Amino acid sequence: xxxxxxxxxxQYALLIAVAVAxxxxxMAALGRSDTLGVHGVIVMLFAGVVIYLIxxxxxxxxxxxxxxVSYYDDPIKVGIVLSMAxxxxxxxxxxWVAAQLAWPDLAFDAAWSSFGRLRPTHTSGVIFGFGGNAxxxxxxxxxxxxxxxxxxxxxxxxxxxxxxxxxxxLAISGYLLGTTxxxxxxxxxxxxxxxxxxxxxTYFILYIATIARRKEPHIYxxxxxxxxxxxxxxxxxxxxxxxxxxxxxHAKSYTIWPGVQDAMVQWWYGHNAVAFFLTAGFLGxxxxxxxxxxxxxxxxxxxxxxxxxxxxxxxxxxxxxHLHYTALPHWVQTLGMTFSVMLLVPSWxxxxxxxxxxxxxxxxxxxDATLRFMMAAxxxxxLSTFEGSFMAIRPVNSLSHYTDWTVGHVHAGxxxxxxxxxxxxxxxxxxxxxxxxxxxxxxxVEVHFWxxxxxxxxxxxxxxxxxxxxxxxxxxxxxxGALAYSFxxxxxxxxxxxxxxxxxxxxFLLGAVVGCYNIWMTVRSAPLAVRETDAPVVPxxxxxx
Amino acid sequence: xxxxxxxxxERSAIGFVIxxxxxxxxxxxxxxxxxxxxDETIEHAPDMRVYTPLELAGRNIYVREGCYAxxxxxxxxxxxxxxxxxxxxxAVESQYDRPMLWGSKRTGPDLARVGGKYSDFWHVAHLTxxxxxxxxxxxxxxxxxxxxxxxxxxLPQHLAAQRALGVPYTDAMVENAARDxxxxxxxxxxxxxxxxxxxxxxxxxxxxxxxxxxxxxxxALVAYLQVLGRLTGAAYEDTAAxxxxxDPES
Numbered sequence: 001x002x003x004x005x006x007x008x009x010x011q012y013a014l015l016i017a018v019a020v021a022x023x024x025x026x027m028a029a030l031g032r033s034d035t036l037g038v039h040g041v042i043v044m045l046f047a048g049v050v051i052y053l054i055x056x057x058x059x060x061x062x063x064x065x066x067x068x069v070s071y072y073d074d075p076i077k078v079g080i081v082l083s084m085a086x087x088x089x090x091x092x093x094x095x096w097v098a099a100q101l102a103w104p105d106l107a108f109d110a111a112w113s114s115f116g117r118l119r120p121t122h123t124s125g126v127i128f129g130f131g132g133n134a135x136x137x138x139x140x141x142x143x144x145x146x147x148x149x150x151x152x153x154x155x156x157x158x159x160x161x162x163x164x165x166x167x168x169x170l171a172i173s174g175y176l177l178g179t180t181x182x183x184x185x186x187x188x189x190x191x192x193x194x195x196x197x198x199x200x201x202t203y204f205i206l207y208i209a210t211i212a213r214r215k216e217p218h219i220y221x222x223x224x225x226x227x228x229x230x231x232x233x234x235x236x237x238x239x240x241x242x243x244x245x246x247x248x249x250h251a252k253s254y255t256i257w258p259g260v261q262d263a264m265v266q267w268w269y270g271h272n273a274v275a276f277f278l279t280a281g282f283l284g285x286x287x288x289x290x291x292x293x294x295x296x297x298x299x300x301x302x303x304x305x306x307x308x309x310x311x312x313x314x315x316x317x318x319x320x321x322h323l324h325y326t327a328l329p330h331w332v333q334t335l336g337m338t339f340s341v342m343l344l345v346p347s348w349x350x351x352x353x354x355x356x357x358x359x360x361x362x363x364x365x366x367x368d369a370t371l372r373f374m375m376a377a378x379x380x381x382x383l384s385t386f387e388g389s390f391m392a393i394r395p396v397n398s399l400s401h402y403t404d405w406t407v408g409h410v411h412a413g414x415x416x417x418x419x420x421x422x423x424x425x426x427x428x429x430x431x432x433x434x435x436x437x438x439x440x441x442x443x444x445v446e447v448h449f450w451x452x453x454x455x456x457x458x459x460x461x462x463x464x465x466x467x468x469x470x471x472x473x474x475x476x477x478x479x480x481g482a483l484a485y486s487f488x489x490x491x492x493x494x495x496x497x498x499x500x501x502x503x504x505x506x507x508f509l510l511g512a513v514v515g516c517y518n519i520w521m522t523v524r525s526a527p528l529a530v531r532e533t534d535a536p537v538v539p540x541x542x543x544x545x
Numbered sequence: 546x547x548x549x550x551x552x553x554x555e556r557s558a559i560g561f562v563i564x565x566x567x568x569x570x571x572x573x574x575x576x577x578x579x580x581x582x583x584d585e586t587i588e589h590a591p592d593m594r595v596y597t598p599l600e601l602a603g604r605n606i607y608v609r610e611g612c613y614a615x616x617x618x619x620x621x622x623x624x625x626x627x628x629x630x631x632x633x634x635x636a637v638e639s640q641y642d643r644p645m646l647w648g649s650k651r652t653g654p655d656l657a658r659v660g661g662k663y664s665d666f667w668h669v670a671h672l673t674x675x676x677x678x679x680x681x682x683x684x685x686x687x688x689x690x691x692x693x694x695x696x697x698x699x700l701p702q703h704l705a706a707q708r709a710l711g712v713p714y715t716d717a718m719v720e721n722a723a724r725d726x727x728x729x730x731x732x733x734x735x736x737x738x739x740x741x742x743x744x745x746x747x748x749x750x751x752x753x754x755x756x757x758x759x760x761x762x763x764x765a766l767v768a769y770l771q772v773l774g775r776l777t778g779a780a781y782e783d784t785a786a787x788x789x790x791x792d793p794e795s
Contacts, residue, residue, distance in 0.1 A: 101652065104676075104683045114685040116611025178609040183644050187611075211558045218555040227561060232569045239573075246699065246706045252605065254706050259639035260587060261580050263647050268573050305551050312565055316572030325621035326647060327636035329586055332576050339572070398623055402651040475625040483628055487654040492681050 001074045002057045004067065005154055013155050014054045020166075021047035027191065035177045036191070036251040039170055046166050067154075069535055071144045075157040077433050079137025080426060082165055083130055084516050087419075090125025091509040097122050098502035102495060112176040120175045120187045126414065127185065127277065129168045134422045135281040136161055136203070139226045141429060142288045143207060146223060147214030150536045156206045163199035167192055179251045183266050185273050186240050190253040193241040200237070204230050215536070221304045225284035228312050232276040240269035260327055268319035275315035278413065282421050283311075283350060286374065289425040290354055293371045294364060299356035303349050310346025314339050321392035324401060333394065340392030347385035354378040369445040373424030376453060380416025384409060399471040404497070408463025415456040415508055423448065423515060430519050437529040440521035444514055451511030458504030466497035588637040590779035595641055595712055596772070597744050598700045598722040599729040599760070603769025605703075606762055607646065610687070617648030618657040618773065631658035632780040641712050641776075653684055658774030665753045668767045691754055691763040697723040718743050730764040731757045 002010065021044050028040025097118045100106045107114045144151055151157050171188035174180060180187040188196070207230055211219060243253035257265045291298055298304060320328060320336030355378055358365055365375050387409050391400045400406060427445055431438050439445055473493060476484040554560050580586050596604060607613075620626050622633045634657050639645050648655075663671075667678060672690060675682040700722035708714040718725070721739055728736030729750050737750045753767040774780070 100685070101683050104685055107685045109686060109688060111689050114610065114687070116614050116685070119611060119614045175611070180609060180611060181644060182608040182611060182613050182646065184613070184649060208558055208562065218552070219558065219561060224555075224561065224565075227558075228565050228569070231562060231565050235566075235569070244706050244710055246702050250699070250702070252703075254643040254710055256710055257643070258711070259642045259645050260636040261577070262643065262645040263639075264577055264580055266644070268577060309568060313568040313571065316569050317576065318572075320576060322649065323647075325623055325633075326619050327634050327639070329580070329583070332580070335576060398621070401621075402617055402649070402655075404650075406650065474629070475623075477625075483625060487629070488679060488681050491652075491683065495683075498683075 001078070002054060003060055004063045004065075004074060006062055007059070009154050010054055010058050013158065014051065014058065016155070016159065017047050017050040017054060021051065030249040031251060032249075034249055034251055035174065035179045036249060038177060039174065039179070039191070039251065042169060042173060043166065046169065050162065068150065070150070071534065071536060072151040072154075072157060073141070073433055075151075075161050076137045076140050076429075079133050079140070079161050080430065080433070080519070082161070083133035083137060083422070084426070084512070084519060086125055086129025086133055086168070087512045088509070088516060090122055090127075090130050091505065091512055093118055093122035093125055095502055095505045095509055098498065098505050102498040102502060111178070117175050117178065117180075120180060121172045123185060124168065124171050124175070124187065126419075127273075128164075128171065131278065131281075131418055131422070132164060132168070133161070134426070135226075135229065135277075135285075136164060138285050138289075138425055138429065139207065139229075139281070141433075142220075142222050142284065143210050143226065144536070145534075146220035146288065147211055147216060148536055149210060149213035149215055151206065152209035152213055153206050156202055160199055160203045160206060163195070163202070167196045167199060170195070174251070181241075181243070181253065181255065183240065183255070183269075185270055186237070186266070189251050190241070190243050190245050191251070193237065193243075197234070197238060200230070200234050204234065220288075221298065221301075221308065222284045222287040224308050225280045225287065228308075229276050229281035229284065232272065232280070232312075232316075236269045236272050236276070240265055263323055263326070263328060264320060264332065267322040268316070271319035271322060272315055274413070275311065275318070278418050279315075280311060282418055285425045286350075286354055286378070286421055289421075289428045290371075290374045290378075291357055293368070293374065293424070293428050294358055294361040296357050296359075296361050299353050299359070303353040307346040307349035307353065310343070310349065314343045314346060318343060318392065321397065322401075324394050324397040337392050337394055341389050344386060344389040347389075348382060351378050351382035351385070355382075369442065369449040370424055370427040370439075373420050373427065373445075373449055373452075376449075377417050377420035377424060380412055380420065380456070384413040384417060387412065399475070400467060403467035403470040404463045404494070405467025405471065408460050408467055411463065412456070412460045415452070415459060419508070419512075420452060420456075423452065423512075426515070426519070430522055431526065431529070432534070434523050434526075435529055436522055436526040438526060440518050440524075440526045444518040448511045448514045448518070451507050451514065455504045455506070455508030455511060458507065459501055460504075462497040462500035462504060466494050466501075469493055469497075586636060587640055588635050588779055590635075590637045590777040593637060593640070593777040593779070594745055594748075595714060595718075596776070597729055597740060597748060597768070598697070598704060598718075598726040599695075599765050599768045600772050601703060601707070601769075602695055602697070602700060602726060602762075603765035603767070604646075606690070606766045607769060608644070612656075613646045613648045615648075615650060615652035615684070617651050617655045619647035620655055620657050626655070630655045631774065635780050637779055638774070638777060641707075643707070643710065643712075653682075656770070656773055660771045660773040660775040665751055665767050665771065666755065668770055669754050669763060672763065672766065687766075689762075690766060691761055693762045695726065695760045695762050695765050697726045697760065700726055715743070726765070727760050729768060730754075730760045 024040045024043030028037050031037040100115050170192040179189050242256045245253040317339035318336055320332045321340045324333050364371050470490050473485045473490040478484045620630045620634045627633055671678045672687045674686045675684040701719050704714045704719045704722045725740045728740045732750045741748050749771055754761055754763040
């Protein structure tokens with residue numbers, strides 16, 4: 001890894017790591033009576049490990065290969081490994097918090113392990129840790145292959161990848177310490193948010209610079225989605241996290257947005273984190289790995305254009321459907337509902353485009369669990385975008401909001417769409433990256449597939465049931481016109497479903513562990529492949545547009 | 546031909562970036578900017594008071610513990626919600642809330658109007674072990690709150706930061722923040738008279754956790770829970786289900 005950097009690049013990387021360590025030192029000094037100080041120490045430790053790694057081969061020999069004639073895959077390999085590690089962590093936390101809802105004593109009477117602190121470690125762990133690393137890794141892979149150009153930087157890909165993981169570590173350790181903004185999916189405090197801005201701007205520059213180097217006249221559709229993902233997430237992140245720290249020595253900050261405006265900004269952010277992090281980015285994956293694996297070109301170029309601009313434009317209006325019947329002005333709710341329903345068109349255009357791409361390759365879907373992962377992901381994408389538009393309709397929302405139905409919907413998307421498309425892409429990518437013939441075991445991919453499908457279905461059905469029962473119990477009246485059930489009655493009715501949900505999540509986690517083992521064995525012992533040329537200058541096989 | 550145009554757009558990275566920013570900006574601008582300019586967005590409530598330092602500290606504990614993951618603070622304009630929880634929530638009631646804690650999930654009940662609904666003693670017992678008072682509950686136990694002394698020395702900085710963002714704290718409130726936090730949890734002392742002086746007679750001064758020798762995180766959290774829904778009476782004035790406003794002193 002480091003041996004592929006020239007000695008001046010190593011010195012430069014060392015300089016950056018030392019600067020980060022010094023920033024950690026400043027945080028530790030300023031925040032010595034606060035959790036900010038703990039985070040300063042964590043930053044120093046993180047930078048310390050990087051410094052150690054660089055120092056240990058600082059004076060190693062210069063790289064021998066001509067780097068210009070090969071793609072830059074080292075950061076991608078590390079990104080995939082980190083992504084799978086975060087998957088196991090984040091899903092484990094998910095199973096734990098799910099079990100706490102059924103058996104509250106599983107918090108073991110400690111502050112750090114109570115539900116409210118663990119829940120964001122699950123959401124951030126899977127969304128940012130697992131999903132974010134997978135997106136960074138696959139975007140680096142896709143942009144190079146579809147542009148037939150090497151990444152436009154030697155150190156910046158490492159800076160983006162490791163910097164992003166430092167953000168994840170700060171965010172998640174913060175929640176355990178009680179450092180949180182309590183803004184859903186944007187819980188990390190101001191200094192971690194600032195750091196992410198630096199990382200993200202670097203990511204954007206690197207991405208655009210690589211595209212600028214492309215040997216293809218046109219920018220491939222997967223890159224449209226990755227660009228939208230990088231750009232819009234930056235906008236959302238900055239606007240939603242504008243905050244005033246209590247002092248430079250405090251981890252605590254107060255958001256600049258008050259009350260109703262904060263609610264609108266928060267759900268504009270929250271829903272578009274779904275749109276541009278969990279949808280656009282993963283559609284980027286889909287548009288590359290699905291055609292590659294199916295060995296079929298994308299069905300329709302026009303549908304790609306329609307769905308891309310539809311998603312980019314419509315989604316940004318949809319956030320206010322999280323606030324139906326609240327103190328948010330009615331006109332904003334109505335706009336949110338309207339655009340949410342219209343979103344079905346570009347969403348199903350994407351899903352249809354992907355499924356029709358598989359025409360002529362259905363025998364591969366049957367035989368190849370990796371391609372089946374992606375096919376199932378598309379089906380879940382279609383189902384959950386339909387469900388999302390449906391739930392955004394005001395009267396439907398009156399029943400579903402605040403209940404487990406929302407949780408079920410999110411997981412139909414997160415498990416069924418995001419995780420399945422990621423696993424399908426990873427199983428396509430791993431043998432290519434490590435130059436293996438195939439994954440170590442096709443049978444284990446098959447096992448993983450069925451564990452994931454079973455886990456998702458059990459989870460989603462449990463939450464549909466519990467959510468709808470809960471919503472109906474809250475609004476049931478007796479013949480005398482009194483509310484029929486107390487809140488506690490509705491909670492008691494949830495327990496069987498909470499147990500079922502934890503079990504579904506456990507199956508999904510087991511699938512991810514099987515996947516990790518399979519990847520590990522592939523890297524270690526799968527037979528080496530003689531691959532057709534996979535290099536920037538000479539024409540390489542890329543999917544048709 | 547739109548396709549021809551798009552073929553051209555695909556050849557320019559910068560053009561594509563600008564197009565994405567343009568397409569993605571419209572929705573947010575149209576939906577967010579008017580919330581600051583349209584007057585009816587937030588009702589006027591002249592009787593609205595700010596959080597006392599103790600209540601703000603309690604709110605920060607609520608934030609720290611992630612209570613919003615299971616409890617909403619937003620009663621919707623639906624008959625069953627109004628009958629279960631009280632008058633529907635108004636925007637003005639969260640005008641000083643940073644962040645807002647409307648929530649998105651009710652594993653537990655809504656808390657927008659929980660203030661005054663239960664005694665301080667009930668809250669302390671419930672937070673210490675929820676299953677002691679609600680056997681079916683799946684809420685975590687927060688035993689350590691009563692053991693942890695509240696950090697009050699930096700409360701003036703917290704109030705100053707809130708004031709910088711537009712919350713109308715006076716100089717006296719900022720200066721006396723730590724003192725007032727102590728006073729609100731220790732009734733019948735010199736400290737407590739300052740609290741009612743600065744925040745109004747209706748401010749609840751109580752030995753929230755039952756111990757007056759020192760101020761704990763339990764004091765702060767209970768003080769916050771007891772003020773929820775009681776910063777203004779505006780919601781009781783004109784709603785679908787008019788109700789008598791509960792007397793804060795009862």
